Amino acid sequence: MEEVKSNDSLILYIQNLFHDSADLVVHEVSWKNEISIVCFYNTMTDSADVNRQIEILRQRSIDDFPKWEGTAASSVGAFSESQLIENVTHGFVAVFFPSTNLLMTITIPTFEVRATAEPDNELVIRGSHEGFVESIDKNISLIRKHLSIPDLVVKDLRIGKETNTKVTYVYIESIADKEVIDIVKTRLENIDTPKVYSIGQIEDYLEDTVWSPFPQLLTTERPDRVVANILEGKVAVFMDQSPSALLGPVNFFSFYQTPDDFNGRVFVGSFFRILRLFSFLIAIFLPSFYIAVVGFHSEILPYELGVKVKTAIQFIPYRPIIEAMIVELFIEVIREATIRLPAPIGPTIGIVGGLVIGDAIVNAGLVSNLMVVIVAMTAISSFVVPSVEMNTTIRLIRFPFMLAATFFGFLGIAIGTLILFIHMMNRSSLNQPYLSPIVPFDPSRFKEVFFRTPYYKNNQQQKTFTFRAGKRKDGEGT
Amino acid sequence: MKISLSRVQFFLLLFITQTGSSFFSFPSPFIAATGRDAWLIFIVAGTIHYLLLLLYEKNYNYFSIGPYIGWLYKGYWLFICVCYLAYVDYTLAVWGFPETPPSIVIAVLVSVSLYANLSRAETVINLSVILIPLILLFMIFLQFAWKEFVWTNIFPIGEATGKQWGIGLLKAQIAFIGMELYLFFRKYIDMTQKIKGFPLFVYQSVWLLFFLISIFISLFYYTLTGLKMIPEPLLYLLKSQEVTFVERLDLFFLYIWTIWTIITVTIISFVALYVHRLHAKENRKRDTIIWHLLLIVIPLFFLTKGSVEKLNDVIIYVHLTFAFIIPIIVITVNRRKVK
Numbered sequence: 037m038e039e040v041k042s043n044d045s046l047i048l049y050i051q052n053l054f055h056d057s058a059d060l061v062v063h064e065v066s067w068k069n070e071i072s073i074v075c076f077y078n079t080m081t082d083s084a085d086v087n088r089q090i091e092i093l094r095q096r097s098i099d100d101f102p103k104w105e106g107t108a109a110s111s112v113g114a115f116s117e118s119q120l121i122e123n124v125t126h127g128f129v130a131v132f133f134p135s136t137n138l139l140m141t142i143t144i145p146t147f148e149v150r151a152t153a154e155p156d157n158e159l160v161i162r163g164s165h166e167g168f169v170e171s172i173d174k175n176i177s178l179i180r181k182h183l184s185i186p187d188l189v190v191k192d193l194r195i196g197k198e199t200n201t202k203v204t205y206v207y208i209e210s211i212a213d214k215e216v217i218d219i220v221k222t223r224l225e226n227i228d229t230p231k232v233y234s235i236g237q238i239e240d241y242l243e244d245t246v247w248s249p250f251p252q253l254l255t256t257e258r259p260d261r262v263v264a265n266i267l268e269g270k271v272a273v274f275m276d277q278s279p280s281a282l283l284g285p286v287n288f289f290s291f292y293q294t295p296d297d298f299n300g301r302v303f304v305g306s307f308f309r310i311l312r313l314f315s316f317l318i319a320i321f322l323p324s325f326y327i328a329v330v331g332f333h334s335e336i337l338p339y340e341l342g343v344k345v346k347t348a349i350q351f352i353p354y355r356p357i358i359e360a361m362i363v364e365l366f367i368e369v370i371r372e373a374t375i376r377l378p379a380p381i382g383p384t385i386g387i388v389g390g391l392v393i394g395d396a397i398v399n400a401g402l403v404s405n406l407m408v409v410i411v412a413m414t415a416i417s418s419f420v421v422p423s424v425e426m427n428t429t430i431r432l433i434r435f436p437f438m439l440a441a442t443f444f445g446f447l448g449i450a451i452g453t454l455i456l457f458i459h460m461m462n463r464s465s466l467n468q469p470y471l472s473p474i475v476p477f478d479p480s481r482f483k484e485v486f487f488r489t490p491y492y493k494n495n496q497q498q499k500t501f502t503f504r505a506g507k508r509k510d511g512e513g514t
Numbered sequence: 515m516k517i518s519l520s521r522v523q524f525f526l527l528l529f530i531t532q533t534g535s536s537f538f539s540f541p542s543p544f545i546a547a548t549g550r551d552a553w554l555i556f557i558v559a560g561t562i563h564y565l566l567l568l569l570y571e572k573n574y575n576y577f578s579i580g581p582y583i584g585w586l587y588k589g590y591w592l593f594i595c596v597c598y599l600a601y602v603d604y605t606l607a608v609w610g611f612p613e614t615p616p617s618i619v620i621a622v623l624v625s626v627s628l629y630a631n632l633s634r635a636e637t638v639i640n641l642s643v644i645l646i647p648l649i650l651l652f653m654i655f656l657q658f659a660w661k662e663f664v665w666t667n668i669f670p671i672g673e674a675t676g677k678q679w680g681i682g683l684l685k686a687q688i689a690f691i692g693m694e695l696y697l698f699f700r701k702y703i704d705m706t707q708k709i710k711g712f713p714l715f716v717y718q719s720v721w722l723l724f725f726l727i728s729i730f731i732s733l734f735y736y737t738l739t740g741l742k743m744i745p746e747p748l749l750y751l752l753k754s755q756e757v758t759f760v761e762r763l764d765l766f767f768l769y770i771w772t773i774w775t776i777i778t779v780t781i782i783s784f785v786a787l788y789v790h791r792l793h794a795k796e797n798r799k800r801d802t803i804i805w806h807l808l809l810i811v812i813p814l815f816f817l818t819k820g821s822v823e824k825l826n827d828v829i830i831y832v833h834l835t836f837a838f839i840i841p842i843i844v845i846t847v848n849r850r851k852v853k
Contacts, residue, residue, distance in 0.1 A: 444614075447606065447610065451623070454773060461636070461641070462634065476636060477522060
């Protein structure tokens with residue numbers, strides 16, 4: 037900046053620094069004894085608010101307030117070009133005093149943020165209907181609204197050299213596991229990519245392995261879900277401009293719990309949780325079971341049912357696996373189309389695809405009506421999971437089971453089940469066992485998996501794959 | 515390799531290994547050799563089993579083996595795995611895959627053990643958890659046959675000759691196979707958890723009850739002559755059960771038993787590779803792959819009915835060597851060394 041001689045050339049210099057952007061405001065402001073340069077984006081900050089704040093500060097300066105530049109909305113520090121860029125790009129107002137080489141920051145960004153509506157993909161019947169929005173500050177405020185405690189720690193960092201994206205992780209100091217916090221911090225700090233624009237990218241870097249169909253972090257848009265989880269010692273990661281939070285460490289069974297379990301009655305919550313876990317088995321095994329029965333083990337069917345099955349499939353020109361693939365892929369196409377289409381058209385396509393084309397396929401003799409029933413039941417079962425990520429995973433892993441059933445019948449399903457089980461046992465979430473309490477096997481904790489306990493007892497996550505180390509003690513947590 | 519086991523994990527591991535492959539095939543030859551008094555003889559055999567467990571519990575600290583004994587045990591476990599795999603492949607060929615080349619079926623079965631043994635130790639240790647609901651289902655469905663039980667089949671009591679008692683106690687050893695794992699895993703149990711006394715008694719009771727149920731059900735359901743002709747009485751019993759929702763219950767349990775056997779082979783492979791690592795230079799991946807290649811190739815030479823029966827006859831004597839004789843020698847020698 038030494039070469040900058042006059043305020044005019046300084047303004048020009050700042051304009052060049054921001055490539056003469058149309059929404060950039062740079063102008064001189066007179067103070068009691070000096071002249072400063074004010075700089076901000078008028079698309080991110082309201083000009084009227086800026087004038088009001090500057091007027092307040094100028095009055096404090098005139099009144100000779102000690103440290104007049106320090107208010108709730110402003111602070112001052114040494115000038116640097118990088119600090120100037122950071123302030124302006126974040127929607128702050130930068131006020132540069134060339135004579136003293138100080139930079140004052142006025143924090144009054146005004147972004148357009150949508151209302152905190154309930155997330156469409158995580159609906160609950162009872163309980164809070166708030167959802168996160170695309171503003172990290174607003175999201176954190178929603179968490180703080182639930183937890184008015186000083187133990188709630190919020191840590192910020194910026195990642196991505198080109199996007200300079202703000203990422204925040206939140207935890208409760210007295211409950212969260214220090215090792216987990218260190219892992220999250222280290223993994224976030226080690227993100228070495230110029231562009232970060234999606235929470236999915238962060239998830240890839242935070243996960244223990246991306247080479248698994250199973251999500252190792254729970255994604256949610258619900259503040260109440262985040263609060264419940266951080267009260268159990270988990271860490272929540274937010275990214276600016278994303279309404280989703282990542283929660284970890286989690287285990288497989290966390291994906292089958294919803295806030296409704298705890299908002300409803302004990303028996304009701306437990307029943308529906310067991311039902312969801314049962315639906316996991318249906319979603320994975322039903323099509324492969326059908327293929328195995330039709331292709332290998334038709335003798336297991338009772339006579340009456342066997343006759344019906346044989347009648348239904350006798351004129352189908354394809355093997356059961358082809359038949360299943362046709363219907364499964366057809367269902368996936370309908371689902372994908374329904375998501376991509378505008379809301380008013382989506383349900384129509386669902387009805388046309390599901391009923392009209394489905395009926396036509398059966399009448400044309402391409403697939404049997406039994407197969408349509410099986411695939412429809414499978415699809416519905418997979419949608420019961422209260423997590424979109426786990427839902428897609430389940431839909432994906434049923435295909436290898438269908439292939440295994442085609443080649444080896446029940447033996448293929450048995451072998452596939454063992455391989456799936458071993459794969460899940462090997463997984464971890466932020467270095468903690470994914471299949472806890474099965475790994476390490478701890479029958480005393482099984483009730484937490486299948487039942488909604490009568491009161492919200494916050495438990496710490498199982499920390500290691502080895503028995504004893506990291507086993508929670510009653511009374512730990514809150 | 516650092517392992518830490520809870521009491522429950524340890525007993526589950528031991529139970530699955532001991533019941534693993536032999537459970538379906540055990541009652542038929544045992545009852546054929548002992549007659550109506552099979553259950554009485556098995557209770558006595560169970561007492562021997564308990565005494566042996568107490569002996570193991572008292573002396574497991576002295577059971578420290580060198581490389582030569584280690585190689586003997588590795589050979590023994592290889593033999594056990596080969597016997598189990600040959601038997602399961604033979605049974606699958608009879609019941610489900612007559613046309614499929616045995617090498618493919620065995621390779622598929624062994625691939626599970628390979629995957630588990632290439633994973634972390636805790637994976638193998640906890641793998642048997644998957645069997646808990648399946649075993650419960652199995653026991654429930656077996657009870658469905660109670661209407662057809664002939665309770666008087668076990669009478670008169672006390673007719674077994676001395677020779678039958680001798681052969682019976684020998685044949686009962688099939689149910690003991692795998693108990694030597696107690697000596698290898700006992701030291702890894704969390705020190706704060708008690709094994710001696712009541713917990714060990716509970717394990718012994720569960721093990722005894724499990725095999726006794728299979729003997730009683732076989733005796734109640736079949737005549738002695740009928741049993742001689744049926745190699746897997748429990749499987750046939752399930753086959754003859756009529757339930758409304760399925761015609762052939764036995765097929766489900768055939769594959770549950772297959773899973774059971776695979777997990778047993780996985781656990782035995784794990785302990786064999788663990789003993790190997792105690793004395794040999796570690797190359798975990800290579801050793802695990804070589805071991806599993808042997809598991810695929812060797813059973814292919816023993817797939818006929820005659821070979822399977824011969825292996826089943828021999829296995830008892832090999833087991834006696836490795837569960838009784840060698841441990842007693844090793845413990846005695848080590849105790850003397852300490853003194």
